Amino acid sequence: MLKILKQSKKSKARLGALSTPHGKIETPFFMPVATRGAIKGVAAPEMKEMGARIILSNTYHLFLRPGLEIIKKAGGLHKFMGWNGPILTDSGGYQVFSLAKMRKITPEGVEFRSEIDGAKIFLTPEKAVEIQQVLGSDIMMALDICSGYPANREEIAKAVEMTTAWATRCVRQKGRKIERKKDRKQMLFGIVQGGVYPDLRQKSLDDLLKLNFDGYALGGLAVGEPISEAYKIVRRFAPLLPEGKPRYLMGVGVPEQMVRFVKMGIDMFDCVIPTRHARHGELFVFQKRGSLAGKFYRLLHVNNSQHKNNFQPIDRDCRCFACANFSRAYLHHLFKTKEPLGQRLATVHNLRFFLDFMARLRKEIREGKI
Amino acid sequence: MLKILKQSKKSKARLGALSTPHGKIETPFFMPVATRGAIKGVAAPEMKEMGARIILSNTYHLFLRPGLEIIKKAGGLHKFMGWNGPILTDSGGYQVFSLAKMRKITPEGVEFRSEIDGAKIFLTPEKAVEIQQVLGSDIMMALDICSGYPANREEIAKAVEMTTAWATRCVRQKGRKIERKKDRKQMLFGIVQGGVYPDLRQKSLDDLLKLNFDGYALGGLAVGEPISEAYKIVRRFAPLLPEGKPRYLMGVGVPEQMVRFVKMGIDMFDCVIPTRHARHGELFVFQKRGSLAGKFYRLLHVNNSQHKNNFQPIDRDCRCFACANFSRAYLHHLFKTKEPLGQRLATVHNLRFFLDFMARLRKEIREGKI
Numbered sequence: 001m002l003k004i005l006k007q008s009k010k011s012k013a014r015l016g017a018l019s020t021p022h023g024k025i026e027t028p029f030f031m032p033v034a035t036r037g038a039i040k041g042v043a044a045p046e047m048k049e050m051g052a053r054i055i056l057s058n059t060y061h062l063f064l065r066p067g068l069e070i071i072k073k074a075g076g077l078h079k080f081m082g083w084n085g086p087i088l089t090d091s092g093g094y095q096v097f098s099l100a101k102m103r104k105i106t107p108e109g110v111e112f113r114s115e116i117d118g119a120k121i122f123l124t125p126e127k128a129v130e131i132q133q134v135l136g137s138d139i140m141m142a143l144d145i146c147s148g149y150p151a152n153r154e155e156i157a158k159a160v161e162m163t164t165a166w167a168t169r170c171v172r173q174k175g176r177k178i179e180r181k182k183d184r185k186q187m188l189f190g191i192v193q194g195g196v197y198p199d200l201r202q203k204s205l206d207d208l209l210k211l212n213f214d215g216y217a218l219g220g221l222a223v224g225e226p227i228s229e230a231y232k233i234v235r236r237f238a239p240l241l242p243e244g245k246p247r248y249l250m251g252v253g254v255p256e257q258m259v260r261f262v263k264m265g266i267d268m269f270d271c272v273i274p275t276r277h278a279r280h281g282e283l284f285v286f287q288k289r290g291s292l293a294g295k296f297y298r299l300l301h302v303n304n305s306q307h308k309n310n311f312q313p314i315d316r317d318c319r320c321f322a323c324a325n326f327s328r329a330y331l332h333h334l335f336k337t338k339e340p341l342g343q344r345l346a347t348v349h350n351l352r353f354f355l356d357f358m359a360r361l362r363k364e365i366r367e368g369k370i
Numbered sequence: 371m372l373k374i375l376k377q378s379k380k381s382k383a384r385l386g387a388l389s390t391p392h393g394k395i396e397t398p399f400f401m402p403v404a405t406r407g408a409i410k411g412v413a414a415p416e417m418k419e420m421g422a423r424i425i426l427s428n429t430y431h432l433f434l435r436p437g438l439e440i441i442k443k444a445g446g447l448h449k450f451m452g453w454n455g456p457i458l459t460d461s462g463g464y465q466v467f468s469l470a471k472m473r474k475i476t477p478e479g480v481e482f483r484s485e486i487d488g489a490k491i492f493l494t495p496e497k498a499v500e501i502q503q504v505l506g507s508d509i510m511m512a513l514d515i516c517s518g519y520p521a522n523r524e525e526i527a528k529a530v531e532m533t534t535a536w537a538t539r540c541v542r543q544k545g546r547k548i549e550r551k552k553d554r555k556q557m558l559f560g561i562v563q564g565g566v567y568p569d570l571r572q573k574s575l576d577d578l579l580k581l582n583f584d585g586y587a588l589g590g591l592a593v594g595e596p597i598s599e600a601y602k603i604v605r606r607f608a609p610l611l612p613e614g615k616p617r618y619l620m621g622v623g624v625p626e627q628m629v630r631f632v633k634m635g636i637d638m639f640d641c642v643i644p645t646r647h648a649r650h651g652e653l654f655v656f657q658k659r660g661s662l663a664g665k666f667y668r669l670l671h672v673n674n675s676q677h678k679n680n681f682q683p684i685d686r687d688c689r690c691f692a693c694a695n696f697s698r699a700y701l702h703h704l705f706k707t708k709e710p711l712g713q714r715l716a717t718v719h720n721l722r723f724f725l726d727f728m729a730r731l732r733k734e735i736r737e738g739k740i
Contacts, residue, residue: 036703036704036707036709037700037703038704038707038709038711039711040709040710040711041411041710041711041714042711043691043695043696043711043714043715044695045695061707065703065706065707066678066699066702066703066706069679070678070679070699070703073679073681073699074681074697074699074700075681080697080699080700080703081700082695082696082700308436308440309439309440309443311443311444311445321413325413325414325415325452326413326452327444327450329436329440329443329444329450330407330444330450330451330452332436333406333407333435333436333440333450334406334408336435336436337406337408337431337435339406339408339410340410340411340710340713340714341408341409341410341411341412341413343710344411344413344710344714345413
């Protein structure tokens with residue numbers, strides 16, 4: 001499904017075209033996070049306008065609310081939220097482990113309580129796939145066990161083993177449903193675990209390669225370990241993933257890190273940094289003439305009183321809705337008065353920055369600069 | 371400045387064209403309220419798109435934050451908020467009386483404390499005009515004394531007297547500034563007070579007519595009195611206002627009331643009802659074939675569980691951004707999960723309803739139906 005358009009000669013970076021049921025997208029790309037089927041204050045047609053080509057939604061949150069019945073009746077998540085581009089859904093595993101109360105993991109699956117009504121929920125690998133089939137996402141993720149950091153070797157070894165067993169069941173479940181034409185088109189990605197232990201990573205990778213997933217993610221990184229550890233793991237293992245399949249580094253990241261990871265052969269990213277920073281009035285701005293190899297952006301804190309009197313846009317060269325229409329002084333005012341328009345404009349700007357940044361990365365790969 | 375295009379034969383309703391420094395607008399019209407230079411989550415270009423031709427901003431709030439220095443440097447409120455249509459600013463009087471702490475009224479003006487930093491502020495009629503000149507609004511309002519309801523006759527009589535004295539000073543202040551070309555174009559409206567006492571209303575009206583304002587407002591209504599009292603006052607006094615000048619009923623109102631007030635000769639309205647209702651998920655929907663004389667709309671409570679499964683738009687015939695793109699089920703979900711997009715879409719819809727409703731009123735006057 002991934003066609004490599006250009007392989008860099010200077011690094012492992014590659015430019016590709018990923019075909020999905022909702023259209024073809026160029027890699028590497030960044031996925032804005034629409035947790036509950038919405039990005040803070042931003043509507044689906046505006047995501048497209050700002051340059052988003054694929055978004056990520058959270059299975060766990062959507063499963064709890066509005067629930068599958070509603071999404072099924074809506075005709076899937078795309079129709080429900082009014083977004084007709086590709087969607088990747090996570091498996092829900094990460095949220096179960098980081099958010100859910102009273103969870104209990106058994107080889108069969110994971111039991112937890114709904115944070116909405118306290119109901120007991122039992123999530124199995126089969127169920128995780130079924131849910132994502134109802135959501136109708138273009139890319140489904142296998143249910144995995146994501147250990148935090150620090151975690152001891154034994155714990156990680158167990159997680160790897162269980163992740164493989166669950167991955168096998170996810171693949172089988174997907175096969176079962178293949179009679180329905182639209183399910184056949186959905187892709188299923190496996191998630192390589194193993195923490196910062198190279199031998200466990202290798203084992204997880206070997207196990208999952210046998211299952212012939214449509215794409216592979218490196219999971220369990222960006223969970224608190226020093227970034228140098230993540231670099232080590234990705235540098236070593238990204239190139240071992242199949243060349244003709246997309247490689248997804250989950251939950252990353254900071255732009256300068258993303259540049260390095262792209263050079264290691266990563267094709268896909270998702271991260272809440274642009275939206276979370278926007279909520280706090282921290283805006284990403286490209287530095288003039290900054291090369292992607294160096295410091296190419298800075299953070300502008302629009303709450304700072306220095307912007308009170310600044311009638312320039314956030315970034316004169318940015319073509320986002322916020323920069324095209326409003327000044328820093330106006331944004332400063334909106335943040336100071338807690339007008340919801342402020343966070344919305346900041347979100348639009350930061351997402352545009354990430355999307356423009358990825359477009360620039362692709363251009364540099366195309367031109368042989370990276 | 372108001373050209374009467376059509377005077378109804380069936381009622382006192384009239385269709386007019388009001389010229390302002392930022393363009394001509396048809397009357398009667400409704401002004402969405404952008405208190406702090408923004409409508410909840412909605413940006414200026416979108417207000418235009420939804421059919422707003424003129425908006426109202428609050429002098430009191432803008433004076434406290436961001437403050438005049440900033441707006442002056444921005445080149446006025448229009449530039450600051452990115453809105454190039456007409457703006458009406460209130461005088462700040464109403465907010466001083468309803469919101470400010472520790473206020474003290476003297477014949478000279480009103481003293482109160484800033485809710486931001488506790489600083490003592492002394493607002494005089496001259497100052498109120500000066501502030502609005504800096505804001506650069508198309509329509510300025512004279513500083514008045516708005517009594518609440520109930521209020522005794524003596525209190526209202528005093529308020530009327532002071533309102534006249536202050537109105538005189540506002541007119542004088544405006545004259546002083548007339549050397550600047552752009553100030554000359556700003557309109558200044560007087561506010562008739564007098565509560566529900568016809569003789570006091572008459573006195574206030576007589577006093578203010580002598581001052582030859584560019585337009586007249588009926589103030590001190592919609593402050594808690596029974597609506598029948600407001601009808602009585604408006605029915606009697608609206609027709610006594612100059613025919614060739616706009617008549618503005620402040621803070622009104624509910625759509626069916628607006629129909630009646632238009633028939634009494636009112637040309638202008640402002641109200642927070644559409645935005646406030648939107649915040650609570652209460653959406654205005656036209657009834658099919660409902661005549662403006664009867665019950666022509668209903669309130670849809672999108673939080674109600676009956677909408678959980680409803681994949682129709684709020685109103686199939688509405689052309690707003692929310693109805694064009696999203697279902698009730700999606701809005702229900704956004705409200706339940708407190709996604710800020712929900713309130714934004716609801717606000718867009720409700721404002722569109724009010725603006726469409728006013729357009730329909732104008733059409734019916736034009737066609738001689740009202």
